[in-house]
Amino acid sequence: TQLLEQSPQFLSIQEGENLTVYCNSSSVFSSLQWYRQEPGEGPVLLVTVVTGGEVKKLKRLTFQFGDARKDSSLHITAAQPGDTGLYLCAGRAGGTSYGKLTFGQGTILTVHP
Amino acid sequence: EAGVAQSPRYKIIEKRQSVAFWCNPISGHATLYWYQQILGQGPKLLIQFQNNGVVDDSQLPKDRFSAERLKGVDSTLKIQPAKLEDSAVYLCASSFYLTSTDTQYFGPGTRLTVL
Numbered sequence: 001t002q003l004l005e006q007s008p009q010f011l012s013i014q015e016g017e018n019l020t021v022y023c024n025s026s027s028v029f030s031s032l033q034w035y036r037q038e039p040g041e042g043p044v045l046l047v048t049v050v051t052g053g054e055v056k057k058l059k060r061l062t063f064q065f066g067d068a069r070k071d072s073s074l075h076i077t078a079a080q081p082g083d084t085g086l087y088l089c090a091g092r093a094g095g096t097s098y099g100k101l102t103f104g105q106g107t108i109l110t111v112h113p
Numbered sequence: 114e115a116g117v118a119q120s121p122r123y124k125i126i127e128k129r130q131s132v133a134f135w136c137n138p139i140s141g142h143a144t145l146y147w148y149q150q151i152l153g154q155g156p157k158l159l160i161q162f163q164n165n166g167v168v169d170d171s172q173l174p175k176d177r178f179s180a181e182r183l184k185g186v187d188s189t190l191k192i193q194p195a196k197l198e199d200s201a202v203y204l205c206a207s208s209f210y211l212t213s214t215d216t217q218y219f220g221p222g223t224r225l226t227v228l
Contacts, residue, residue, distance in 0.1 A: 041222075042220050044219070048216070
């Protein structure tokens with residue numbers, strides 16, 4: 001069974017601060033995705049990373065996939081109250097299980113005005 | 114484009130009762146997923162369909178949970194009988210096809226409370 005460990009589980013910061021969320025596993029993933037989920041809604045895809053060492057930027061969000069494709073990070077610059085939510089990483093194994101997503105337990109981010 | 118629809122949004126039942134959830138995926142999406150999300154945890158895949166065939170149900174508690182996707186479109190997930198530990202949000206997702214980088218679109222979920 002592949003496991004994804006996210007840290008920290010909870011993050012409470014002030015508007016304008018920077019933060020990083022980590023997603024780690026002992027398993028190799030063919031791709032890794034980051035989602036954001038708001039209360040009462042389903043997760044919404046933010047980004048997919050595929051290549052080891054890949055870095056993707058989405059406005060103030062920077063996503064990195066580890067060289068060995070076992071870990072990833074999400075960095076938010078100058079956080080805003082609208083960034084508040086549950087951030088989930090999810091990995092896909094290769095081979096015949098390429099469709100199946102394994103999710104981390106999530107990081108609850110609260111950005112105070 | 115309409116998103117993934119789920120109903121009901123909320124359901125409260127007593128243990129040992131049965132319950133059913135319905136999902137209508139995005140039009141044209143061949144792959145449909147049911148996830149269970151317990152409070153404080155990430156979603157856990159219960160079952161995955163490709164059209165009307167089951168691709169993965171390895172984490173579905175088959176003694177009490179069942180799911181079907183008739184005609185490869187809508188899907189229902191049933192729990193019979195429910196246990197206290199089944200209290201969770203049940204998410205349905207769909208994707209266009211089964212690839213390693215395909216985007217899954219999630220519905221709003223059904224929040225089940227078992228008393």
